[in-house]
Amino acid sequence: MKDPKISRRDALKIMGAACATTLLAGCGVATASEPETPLEPLQKKYKRLILFFTATGNSLYIARELAGEGGTLLSIAQETHRENPVYEADEIGIVCPIFCFIPPTIVQEFIKKATFHAQYLFCIGTYGANSTIFPEYTQKLCKEHGKEMNYINTIRMVDNYLPYYDMNQQKAEDKHIPEQLAEVKAAINSRTNFIRPVSEQEKGFCEGYYRHSGRDRVNPTFTRSEKIFFTTDACIGCSVCQSVCPHESWSVVDGKGKPEGDCETCFACVHNCPSKAISIIPTPPEPEEPNRNARYRNPNVKLGDIIQANSQRKF
Numbered sequence: 299m300k301d302p303k304i305s306r307r308d309a310l311k312i313m314g315a316a317c318a319t320t321l322l323a324g325c326g327v328a329t330a331s332e333p334e335t336p337l338e339p340l341q342k343k344y345k346r347l348i349l350f351f352t353a354t355g356n357s358l359y360i361a362r363e364l365a366g367e368g369g370t371l372l373s374i375a376q377e378t379h380r381e382n383p384v385y386e387a388d389e390i391g392i393v394c395p396i397f398c399f400i401p402p403t404i405v406q407e408f409i410k411k412a413t414f415h416a417q418y419l420f421c422i423g424t425y426g427a428n429s430t431i432f433p434e435y436t437q438k439l440c441k442e443h444g445k446e447m448n449y450i451n452t453i454r455m456v457d458n459y460l461p462y463y464d465m466n467q468q469k470a471e472d473k474h475i476p477e478q479l480a481e482v483k484a485a486i487n488s489r490t491n492f493i494r495p496v497s498e499q500e501k502g503f504c505e506g507y508y509r510h511s512g513r514d515r516v517n518p519t520f521t522r523s524e525k526i527f528f529t530t531d532a533c534i535g536c537s538v539c540q541s542v543c544p545h546e547s548w549s550v551v552d553g554k555g556k557p558e559g560d561c562e563t564c565f566a567c568v569h570n571c572p573s574k575a576i577s578i579i580p581t582p583p584e585p586e587e588p589n590r591n592a593r594y595r596n597p598n599v600k601l602g603d604i605i606q607a608n609s610q611r612k613f
């Protein structure tokens with residue numbers, strides 16, 4: 299069934315509600331939403347600190363669950379603006395989506411420049427189909443930048459990669475998230491040392507993908523937003539795309555969303571567009587989107603939470 303086109307007025311109402319959610323900070327994310335003003339000074343010492351990146355909420359949901367009552371969440375899309383970020387906590391974790399088997403560029407860059415003082419360090423990658431080399435790659439990256447990870451694991455959730463998957467089918471599939479989450483939670487709570495091993499078969503799969511796709515092996519998805527997105531006639535210029543983009547690489551020109559600038563290919567803009575008015579320019583050998591009318595946001599996460607986490611705008 300085709301979704302009815304929403305009016306500009308309704309979309310602005312959604313935006314208003316989203317901003318209100320942001321101000322109420324209902325999700326407990328301690329982010330600074332105005333990077334042009336100085337970021338809040340970091341608290342001296344946190345109990346459990348989780349730094350996360352998210353586009354459609356899977357990683358934010360996991361980050362929240364792992365933070366629990368006494369934990370603190372900080373958004374990497376905001377924290378990345380600190381020149382010399384130093385964090386002190388009993389336990390520090392990173393939660394992010396897996397992009398082409400490795401952490402997104404914004405997360406890799408953050409790992410390189412951040413300093414962590416903690417007794418226990420962990421990293422969780424959320425993914426949809428194949429996590430392959432993520433644990434090994436992340437462990438190596440961290441080691442090269444002075445961080446010894448105690449625990450790296452992955453959690454399989456909805457795969458939001460639109461060129462390959464129909465979101466309706468993904469949403470219908472039971473990926474046993476509660477069971478995976480319970481296992482990871484228990485391991486972290488007991489400070490287990492474990493890096494999920496990567497099999498030779500997984501390495502081979504990954505190698506084949508990179509060779510076939512021709513993607514860069516360090517920054518496989520970092521690109522320019524104008525190269526991969528276009529807006530359809532359904533666009534009503536509500537500017538949600540601009541608000542959820544971690545690089546603010548969208549603007550509204552003549553009442554329509556216009557992509558231009560650095561892009562993680564995180565798809566926050568496409569999935570969170572209230573009018574489903576953003577689509578992807580197919581880049582061979584990638585196929586065309588199987589279902590342009592199906593979009594995804596984790597059911598436990600609101601649009602306002604994504605805005606709060608990623609927005610580079612002033613409201």
Ligand SMILES: Cc1cc2nc3c(=O)[nH]c(=O)nc-3n(C[C@H](O)[C@H](O)[C@H](O)COP(=O)(O)O)c2cc1C
Pocket residue numbers: 351352353354355356357358394395396397398399400424425426427428429455456457458459460519562563564565596
């Ligand atoms: C550009 C891109 C690349 C992706 N690459 C992979 C991948 O290599 N393996 C995989 O299983 N899922 C992949 N996914 C799916 C996401 O990792 C997964 O849906 C993740 O949970 C999304 O997290 P988020 O909701 O916090 O943004 C990719 C998604 C995107 C947008």
